[in-house]
Amino acid sequence: MSIYCCCFLMTTPLALTLLLLTPLTQSHQFQYQTDEQFHEELVVRPLAGDHVNTYFQFTTRWHYGSQSNLYHTQLTPRVIAEILQTYDVKELHIGLTQGLWRYESWGYPIVEATGGAELWAWFSSPNLTNSSVNKQWMRLANVFSGILCASLNFVDNTNSIAPKHIFRPQFMESGNQSQQFVRYATLPREIVCTENLTPWKKLLPCGSASGLATLLNSGYVHNTKYHSLGVKVRTLCDSDDSNNCIVELTQTANLVYDLKLLEQSNTDFSLRRLFGMGLNGYCELATSSKIYVQRNEQGERFQLSPQPQQELISTVGGYSVLYGVYDIQQQFEGPGARLFNIAWVGPKGNSKREQTSAPPLYAHRYLLGNGQKHGRIATEVINSHYEPLPVVLMELVPWYVHAYLHTLRICSKPQHLHEYTTSELKFNLLHYAPGKQRELPTHLEVGFMLPARSSALITIEVDYLLLKWLEYPPDANHGHYIGSAVISSQLPIGRNYTAMPPEGHLFKDSFNASRATYTLTLRTEALIVSLPTPDFSMPYNVICLACTVVALAFGPIHSVATKLIIVERQTTIPRNLLRKIVHKLSNRFSRRSAPAVAAADQQQSKQDGKDKGIPSLLEQQLDQAESKKPRDKQANM
Numbered sequence: 001m002s003i004y005c006c007c008f009l010m011t012t013p014l015a016l017t018l019l020l021l022t023p024l025t026q027s028h029q030f031q032y033q034t035d036e037q038f039h040e041e042l043v044v045r046p047l048a049g050d051h052v053n054t055y056f057q058f059t060t061r062w063h064y065g066s067q068s069n070l071y072h073t074q075l076t077p078r079v080i081a082e083i084l085q086t087y088d089v090k091e092l093h094i095g096l097t098q099g100l101w102r103y104e105s106w107g108y109p110i111v112e113a114t115g116g117a118e119l120w121a122w123f124s125s126p127n128l129t130n131s132s133v134n135k136q137w138m139r140l141a142n143v144f145s146g147i148l149c150a151s152l153n154f155v156d157n158t159n160s161i162a163p164k165h166i167f168r169p170q171f172m173e174s175g176n177q178s179q180q181f182v183r184y185a186t187l188p189r190e191i192v193c194t195e196n197l198t199p200w201k202k203l204l205p206c207g208s209a210s211g212l213a214t215l216l217n218s219g220y221v222h223n224t225k226y227h228s229l230g231v232k233v234r235t236l237c238d239s240d241d242s243n244n245c246i247v248e249l250t251q252t253a254n255l256v257y258d259l260k261l262l263e264q265s266n267t268d269f270s271l272r273r274l275f276g277m278g279l280n281g282y283c284e285l286a287t288s289s290k291i292y293v294q295r296n297e298q299g300e301r302f303q304l305s306p307q308p309q310q311e312l313i314s315t316v317g318g319y320s321v322l323y324g325v326y327d328i329q330q331q332f333e334g335p336g337a338r339l340f341n342i343a344w345v346g347p348k349g350n351s352k353r354e355q356t357s358a359p360p361l362y363a364h365r366y367l368l369g370n371g372q373k374h375g376r377i378a379t380e381v382i383n384s385h386y387e388p389l390p391v392v393l394m395e396l397v398p399w400y401v402h403a404y405l406h407t408l409r410i411c412s413k414p415q416h417l418h419e420y421t422t423s424e425l426k427f428n429l430l431h432y433a434p435g436k437q438r439e440l441p442t443h444l445e446v447g448f449m450l451p452a453r454s455s456a457l458i459t460i461e462v463d464y465l466l467l468k469w470l471e472y473p474p475d476a477n478h479g480h481y482i483g484s485a486v487i488s489s490q491l492p493i494g495r496n497y498t499a500m501p502p503e504g505h506l507f508k509d510s511f512n513a514s515r516a517t518y519t520l521t522l523r524t525e526a527l528i529v530s531l532p533t534p535d536f537s538m539p540y541n542v543i544c545l546a547c548t549v550v551a552l553a554f555g556p557i558h559s560v561a562t563k564l565i566i567v568e569r570q571t572t573i574p575r576n577l578l579r580k581i582v583h584k585l586s587n588r589f590s591r592r593s594a595p596a597v598a599a600a601d602q603q604q605s606k607q608d609g610k611d612k613g614i615p616s617l618l619e620q621q622l623d624q625a626e627s628k629k630p631r632d633k634q635a636n637m
C-alpha cells in the first residue's frame with residue numbers, strides 16, 4: 001500500500017508531498033496499521049536442588065490490518081507473514097526440546113514442551129476439507145523444517161493426529177465461524193542442537209546482534225540440563241471487521257541450569273556464569289526489555305547485586321509470587337559502553353536444602369511387560385490436591401505398536417497406598433481412532449475425574465510389530481520411540497501455576513491474572529520400546545566369511561596357475577668360515593691335480609654307463625617280447 005511506501009521514503013521531499021496528499025481518513029489508518037511492537041523478556045527462577053530456570057520470551061505483535069498488508073513486514077519475519085497467506089493456518093506451536101522437565105521438584109514450566117520436536121497447528125477457512133488440511137499440514141511442516149533446520153519434514157499422516165478434546169484454540173477469527181481443524185505431531189527422536197538455535201535467533205528483529213538474545217550462546221545453552229526452543233504464531237481478528245487483525249509471534253527459550261555443573265563449590269551464580277557474558281545492551285527495536293527475577297520460594301535464599309529497580313507482587317489463584325524487575329532500557333540510558341550483570345549471592349556454609357512440595361498434578365509414564373512381543377503402556381497421574389480434578393489424557397501410539405482398546409484400564413489408589421487396588425475409574429469421555437500399519441497412528445483420548453489425593457494408573461496393552469528390514473533406523477538396537485502422553489486438566493488454584501493466560505502476550509500479563517480455573521497441560525516422558533530386531537550383523541558376518549574363504553582359495557590357485565617351477569641345484573657351500581677356507585683350499589688342490597680328476601671322471605662315466613645299462617637291458621627284453629608276438633599270432637593262425 002502507498003502508506004507503507006511513504007513510511008520508507010519519508011526523508012525525500014517527494015514523499016513528503018505524497019504524504020500530504022493522502023486523505024485524512026487514511027492517515028488515521030496509517031497510525032493504526034504500523035502498530036508493530038517487539039518486546040524482550042527474561043525470567044529467572046531459582047528452582048529446588050540447585051537448579052535455575054531461565055526463560056526468554058521475545059514477542060512480536062503486529063496489528064497488520066487487512067490481508068494485503070502481510071506483504072510489507074517490518075519486525076515480523078517475512079516467512080511468518082507468508083505462511084499466514086499461503087496456508088490457512090491461524091495458530092501454530094513448535095517446540096524443540098532436549099531433556100525432561102521434572103514437575104515434582106521444579107514445579108510447572110512457563111511453556112510446556114515434550115522431548116524432541118512437537119508441533120500442532122489450527123487451520124480455519126471457509127472451504128477447507130480434511131484432505132486439504134492434511135496437505136497443508138505437511139507443507140507447513142516442510143516450511144518450518146527449512147526455517148528451523150529441524151527434521152520436521154518427517155511429519156506426515158503416519159505420525160499426525162487430529163486431537164479432539166485436549167487442545168483449545170487460542171486464535172480469533174473474523175466473520176462467521178468456519179470449521180476449525182487441528183493437527184498434532186511429535187518426533188521424539190529429534191535431537192536439538194546449535195543448528196536449530198542459530199536459525200531460531202535469526203527470526204528475531206535484532207537477531208543475535210544485541211539485546212537479550214546475545215545471552216543465548218550455543219556453548220552455554222547446550223550445557224544445560226533442559227533446554228527448549230519454542231515458536232508460537234497466532235492471529236487475532238476482530239469478529240466483525242476482517243480488516244482489523246493482529247499477528248502475534250512469540251519465541252521462547254526455556255533453560256534449566258544445574259548449578260553443580262557450573263564448576264563452583266557454592267550455589268552463587270550470575271548472568272555471566274550462566275551465559276558466559278554479561279548483557280551489553282538492549283535490542284534497539286524493542287519497545288521493552290525487562291528481566292524478572294523471582295524473589296520468594298527458592299529465590300529467598302539469594303541476595304541480588306545490583307538490587308532490582310522495582311519489586312512486584314503477583315497474586316494468582318491465592319498464591320503470591322514476588323518478582324524483582326530490571327528495566328534494561330533504563331540501565332543503558334546515557335552514553336558509554338558497559339556490561340550489565342546480575343549476581344545471585346547465596347548464604348555461606350549453609351547446605352540445608354529446602355524441601356519442596358509437589359505441584360497439584362503431575363504424571364509419569366513407563367512400560368510394563370517383558371519380551372519383545374507384548375507390553376503394556378502405563379501412565380500414572382497423581383493428584384496431590386484436596387479436590388477431585390478432571391483429567392484428559394491423550395496418547396499417540398505410532399503404527400509399529402498395536403494398541404488394543406478393550407484392554408484399556410484406569411485403576412486408582414489413594415496417594416498413601418503403594419499398590420493399585422482393583423477398583424477402576426469410569427471414563428467420562430473416550431475418543432479412539434485405531435491405527436493402521438504404515439498409515440495411521442493410534443489416537444486415544446480418555447477423560448475421567450481423578451479423586452482427591454489419589455493417583456490413577458492408565459494401562460493399555462500393546463503388541464510390537466516386526467518391521468521390514470528397510471524400516472529400521474541405522475541404529476536399530478537403540479529402540480523405537482513412543483512419544484509422550486499429553487495430559488490436560490483444570491486447576492481450581494494457582495499453586496505453582498506459571499503458564500501465561502491465553503489472552504495475554506507478555507510475561508507481565510500473567511501478573512494478577514486470577515481466573516476461575518487454570519488450564520494446565522503436562523507432558524510425560526517419552527518411551528523407548530525395543531521392537532523385535534533381526535541380527536543385522538549377520539549379513540556382514542556372512543560377507544566377511546565368504547570373502548575370507550575366497551581370499552584363502554584364490555592365493556594358492558593364483559600362484560599355482562601363474563608361477564614357473566625351476567629346479568635349481570644347490571651347491572653345498574659350508575657356512576663356517578674355517579670350513580670355507582678348507583673348501584677353497586681343497587678346490588684349489590683339486591684343480592692342480594686336473595689329470596687325476598679327469599681319470600676320476602672317466603671312472604664316474606663308466607659307472608653311469610653301468611647305471612644306464614639296466615634300462616638298455618630292459619629295452620632289449622621288451623623288443624624281444626614284441627618280436628615274439630607276431631610269431632605267436634602266426635602260430636595261432
Ligand SMILES: *[C@@H]1O[C@H](CO)[C@@H](O)[C@H](O)[C@H]1NC(C)=O
Nearest residue numbers: 104105106107356357359496
Ligand atoms: C509449589 O508451590 C508451593 C506454594 O507456593 C511451594 O511451597 C512449593 O515449593 C512449590 N513446589 C514446587 C515444586 O515448586
Ligand SMILES: *[C@@H]1O[C@H](CO)[C@@H](O)[C@H](O)[C@H]1NC(C)=O
Nearest residue numbers: 088124125126127128129178
Ligand atoms: C467456497 O466455496 C463456495 C462455493 O462452493 C465459493 O463460492 C467460495 O468462493 C469459496 N470460498 C473460498 C474462500 O474459496
Ligand SMILES: *[C@@H]1O[C@H](CO)[C@@H](O)[C@H](O)[C@H]1NC(C)=O
Nearest residue numbers: 128129130131162179181433
Ligand atoms: C474430518 O475428520 C474428522 C475425524 O476424522 C471428523 O470428525 C470431521 O467431521 C471431518 N471433517 C470434515 C469437514 O470432513
Ligand SMILES: *[C@@H]1O[C@H](CO)[C@@H](O)[C@H](O)[C@H]1NC(C)=O
Nearest residue numbers: 174175176177239240241242
Ligand atoms: C454470517 O452468517 C449470517 C447468517 O448465518 C449471514 O447473514 C452473514 O452475512 C454472515 N456474515 C459474514 C461476514 O459472512
Ligand SMILES: *[C@@H]1O[C@H](CO)[C@@H](O)[C@H](O)[C@H]1NC(C)=O
Nearest residue numbers: 312313314315508511512513
Ligand atoms: C497485584 O495485585 C496486588 C493486590 O491487589 C497489588 O498490590 C499488586 O501491585 C498487583 N500487581 C501487579 C503487578 O499489578
